[in-house]
Amino acid sequence: EEVPPEAMVDAVNGVFGVHQGARAVHAKGTVLTGTFAASPEAAALTTAPHLQAGSTVPVTVRFSNFAGIPTIADNDGLASPRGLALKFKLADGSETDIVAHSFNGFPVATTGEFRQLLIALGTSKPDTPKPTPLDTFLGDHPIAKTFLTAAKPNPVSFASLPYYAVNAFKLTNKDGKAAFVRYQIVPAGGEHYLSDADAKAAAASYLSDEIKKRVGEGPVAFTLVAQIADAGDKVDDPSIAWPADRKTVPLGTITLTKSAGDDAANKELVFMPNAVPAGIEAADPMIADRGAVYAASFARRNP
Numbered sequence: 537e538e539v540p541p542e543a544m545v546d547a548v549n550g551v552f553g554v555h556q557g558a559r560a561v562h563a564k565g566t567v568l569t570g571t572f573a574a575s576p577e578a579a580a581l582t583t584a585p586h587l588q589a590g591s592t593v594p595v596t597v598r599f600s601n602f603a604g605i606p607t608i609a610d611n612d613g614l615a616s617p618r619g620l621a622l623k624f625k626l627a628d629g630s631e632t633d634i635v636a637h638s639f640n641g642f643p644v645a646t647t648g649e650f651r652q653l654l655i656a657l658g659t660s661k662p663d664t665p666k667p668t669p670l671d672t673f674l675g676d677h678p679i680a681k682t683f684l685t686a687a688k689p690n691p692v693s694f695a696s697l698p699y700y701a702v703n704a705f706k707l708t709n710k711d712g713k714a715a716f717v718r719y720q721i722v723p724a725g726g727e728h729y730l731s732d733a734d735a736k737a738a739a740a741s742y743l744s745d746e747i748k749k750r751v752g753e754g755p756v757a758f759t760l761v762a763q764i765a766d767a768g769d770k771v772d773d774p775s776i777a778w779p780a781d782r783k784t785v786p787l788g789t790i791t792l793t794k795s796a797g798d799d800a801a802n803k804e805l806v807f808m809p810n811a812v813p814a815g816i817e818a819a820d821p822m823i824a825d826r827g828a829v830y831a832a833s834f835a836r837r838n839p
C-alpha cells in the first residue's frame with residue numbers, strides 16, 4: 537500500500553496533535569556537535585567517503601524524546617524510545633544522515649502498517665468503547681504489542697543507552713562486494729539507567745540538562761557499528777531484530793564536544809534517513825518513505 541507522505545504526517549499528528557514549529561514526532565530535542573573518525577575496518581565494507589580509514593568529518597547529533605509533544609517531560613513514559621539523529625558533513629559539501637532510536641526494532645514491518653497503527657492510536661481514547669481500534673490492531677500484531685509494552689527504563693543520560701537505526705542498508709566496497717547492514721550506536725561508557733524512584737524524582741528536562749553539563753566537562757563518545765546480515769535475514773522488515781550473535785564491525789567513533797542548544801536554536805536542522813553517498817544504498821523500502829515523510833514534516837514546521 538502506497539501512503540502519501542502528507543498522510544503519514546497527518547496520522548502522526550492524529551496521535552500527538554499539531555504543535556506549531558515542532559517535529560510531528562521526536563518533538564523535544566537537544567543538539568551537540570563534534571567529529572566522526574572512521575575505523576580501520578570500515579573501508580572493507582564500503583567506498584563511502586566518511587568510512588575510509590583516516591577520514592575525520594564534522595558531525596551534528598540531535599538527541600530526542602519520542603513523543604510529538606515539544607514540552608514532554610524527559611521522565612514521561614511517552615519520552616521513550618529516545619532518538620539519536622546523526623549528520624555527517626562530507627568534504628564535498630554534501631551531508632549523510634543516520635536516524636536511530638533506543639529500541640532494537642520497530643512496531644510494524646511496513647509504512648502502510650505504521651499508518652494503521654498511528655490511526656488506531658489516534659482514535660483510541662480512554663472513553664472509546666472496547667475493544668478500541670488499538671486493542672484490535674494489537675490483537676492482530678503481537679510484535680507491535682511487544683514494542684508498546686516493553687519496559688523502557690529512563691536512562692541516566694542520553695549518552696548511556698544504545699541506539700539502533702533499525703532499517704537495513706546495503707554497503708558496497710571497492711571490489712564490488714556487498715553486505716546488508718543495520719547501524720547501531722553504542723555508548724562508550726556503557727548502558728546506565730535510573731531506578732524507578734530516581735526516574736520519578738527527575739526534573740522535566742533532566743536529560744537535556746545532563747548532556748549539556750556532561751559535554752562541558754569532557755567529550756561524549758559513541759561507537760558506530762554495522763551489524764552484518766546473514767543470508768536469509770530479512771532486510772525489508774524492521775520489526776524483526778537480527779539475532780544478537782550476528783557479526784558486528786566498528787565503523788568509527790563519534791566524539792561530541794559542544795552543545796549547540798535546544799531546538800529553538802536549530803530550526804533549520806533536519807535529518808534524512810535516505811541521504812546516502814555512493815557506497816551506501818537503502819535496502820529497506822521504509823527508508824525512502826521516511827525520507828519523503830521527514831521532508832513533509834520539515835516543510836510544515838518551517839513554513
Ligand code: HEM
Pocket residue numbers: 544545548558559560561562565598599600618619620621635636637642646647650700701702703774805806807822825826829830831833834837
Ligand atoms: C514509516 C515509518 C516512519 C515514519 C512515518 C516516521 C515519521 C517521522 C516524522 C514525521 C519525523 C519528524 C521529521 C522532522 O520534522 O524533521 C520523524 C523523526 C524521527 N524519527 Fe521517524 N518515522 C518512521 C520510522 C522511524 C524509525 C524506523 C525510527 C528509528 C530508527 C525513527 C526515528 C525517528 C527519530 C529519532 C526522529 C527524530 C529525528 C530528528 O532528531 O530530527 N523513525 N519520524
